[in-house]
Amino acid sequence: RQEQYRALRDVPSTTKDGVAVELHLNAGLLVDLPHLAETGAEGIGLFRTEIQFMVAERMPSTAEQQKLYRAVLDQIGPQAPIVFRTLDIGGDKILPYMSQIEEENPALGWRAIRIGLDRPGLLRSQVRALLKASAGRACAIMFPMVATVEEFVRGRAIVDREIAHLTRHGHDLPTAIEVGVMIEVPSLLFQMEEICARADFVSVGSNDLLQFLFAADRENRQVANRYDALSVNALRAFRTIVDAAKGTTCRVSVCGEVASRPLEALALVGLGYRSLSMSPAAVGPVKAALIAAEASGIAELLARELGREDAHDSLRPTLAAFAEAH
Ligand code: PEP
Ligand code: MG
Secondary structure (H helix, E strand, O other): OHHHHHHOOOOOOEOOOOOEOEEEEEEOOHHHOHHHHHHOOOEEEEEEOHHHHHOOOOOOOHHHHHHHHHHHHHHHOOOOOEEEEOOOOEOOEOOOOOOOOOOOOHHHOOOOHHHHHHOHHHHHHHHHHHHHHOOOOEEEEEEOOOOOHHHHHHHHHHHHHHHHHHHHOOOOOOOEEEEEEEEOOHHHHHHHHHHHHHOOEEEEOHHHHHHHHOOOOOOOHHHHOOOOOOEHHHHHHHHHHHHHHOOOOOEEEEOOHHHHOHHHHHHHHHHOOOEEEEOHHHHHHHHHHHHOOOHHHHHHHHHHHHHOOOOOOEOHHHHHHHHHHO
């Protein structure tokens, strides 16, 4: 199997009916980056910046962060696209050198963009480091755990403010700056048009989105696998997101674990996603599934099944049978 997947490295990830699907990697440390060349993935669809903060002994300064990000960019080379997600701390991710507040429900607590907006010094420092590190190339910045349009707008304003600051001080800027948002809090599902009008791109964080959609702690084995990512409600949620981006300039991708599983990846492509970001080990299996599949057939099946008034629970058996038969 491993050999078989390695042989797919340079094979385009295009379905039998000609639908090209970009495959990207999720990463968080320098050691993850060689997988880019090994897998033949196009870029880094999600760089979890908090990992570098979690292994540090103290809060990295702006200059130290800039060095870290520069090392990442140097390693992936000038062509590969990368999306840097701003700090997603709190919840299950703790910085030992940052004072913690006791929380009854940390996953629902003071975390990610909420900390970033309440302590703008931290977010500003990170954004400045990312912009400086990306001078002369494209820079994509993404905010985690956004729950309202206003939070995104405020985050974007911080980026704009840093761009103005760097310009004023004569610094070189990135050649292009894109600001995006993770779709991982279900409240955004009901404001996708507003989000797509304001963000350059969105990326579905299915790990958290499903956790919050089904009210099932992703870390609690008793409940984490109780609900299916191929259930009708989850698929309708994924469809709402990709449909909202259609006909807008907002690009859409998926970077949660669902993109790492072949059958789920096929379903996402059937819904209209054309960009998936996954763990390195998933690239081979997902590509193998894609090149053997017809996107139009899956799209038709999903349109039919999700449109049924008596649709209920999981489409996994139906999708698996379809994938098997084709
Ligand atoms: C997600 O929530 O799906 C995601 C990609 O982010 P993380 O797993 O880092 O929370
Ligand atoms: Mg998340």
